[in-house]
Amino acid sequence: MEIENAGMPGKRLLWLKLRDARLSGLTFVRNYRIGEFVVDYYCPQIKLGIDVESQSIALTVDNARRQALESCGVLMLHFLDQEVLEYTEEVVDHIRILVNAFGKIDGIVESSVRCSS
Secondary structure, X not given: OHHHXXXXXXXXXXXXXXXXXXXXOEOOEEEEEEOOEEEEEEEOOXXXXXXXXXXHHHOOOOXXXXXXXXXOOOEXXXXXXXXXXXXXXXXXXXXXXXXXXXXXXXXXXOOOOOOOO
């Protein structure tokens, strides 16, 4: 998958912040398949998916994809690659705030997503 990310330095940078349970001790996995879709980063403990997109892809938001993932109980966050590069700490803080809110509201419960299309 490195070839896929070659032109997306923000995506690689965000992975460095998420991997090895660096964000609030939660495990994120890369390129996680949910039904027919693959999300860039996924945290199974709280069903949080994160996608980092290029400007051109972000302009054509795929509502059907979002609805399908949400119907599986996955909350999706979307960031632009340039946004991650320019505002790395703000993006990570945004994710951390959301993760902490999940922990306080629902508790952290390990769950797997096996949603079919």
